[in-house]
Amino acid sequence: METSKKVTVEATIQAPVEKVWEYWTEPVHITKWNSASDDWHTPIAENDLRVGGKFRSRMEAKDGSFGFDFGGIYDEVKLHEVIAYTLGDGRKVTITFNGHDNETKVIETFDAETENPVELQQQGWQAILDNFKKYAEQTTI
Template sequence: MEVTVETTVQAPVEKVWEYWTEPDHMTKWNNASDDWHTPFAENDLREGGKFVSRMEAKDGSAGFDFGGIYDEVKLHEVIAYTMDDGRKVKISFKGQGNETEVIETFDAETTHPIEFQQQGWQAILNNFKKYAEETNNK
């Protein structure tokens, strides 16, 4: 089953793309709640390239690597990848002036309820929106 989350970021698509894909930025927004963080991210943004980010609870009680291989990369338009567990993800970027719609569709996993997964991915996307808008306005 596919799940979709989306947001509209008040920033041009070129900046949104940069904030989404550059490891220095990824480590600043890639978490669903304030008690988690991403201390490490690596990104080889090209078809066949790999990425990985380390997501951890700030208190050290839990953590995991999130990674995969890129299937499609179209500058400022689409990023599609296969996660390490075989599930697919597609992110579309639709820029219009100083506004960019980000639509992320992912294959759900079977361990957690769909609603829980959607809320988690949406929380990360909301955190991205907040970071991108604050960074763009500096």
């Protein structure tokens, strides 16, 4: 499998960019939306949102059968615009936030890993983004 393959997922959230940014970056919110399916959850999220800062999310199956840490170090942070980071395995991720009025388009581009098919990775990341969209649109501050 090609290791330099870049994968993109995106969603348009019916919410202003300020709210989308807060829900995307605040650990209290991350633990509520960061899962690809209902049988998974994120019980722990830590986020030091600054260049050189670290983040970590503990993702686990709700039945306790499997879990892993997802984390990295921030390379770029532009308030309400861009977040870029390097994962622990060296892969790069860039997220852009394009806000206009009460709508924000979130675009994530990531380097595919080599253990799983690219299509499976894209489906998983899209499912998490879709879960974020649902959470951000249905939750009020």
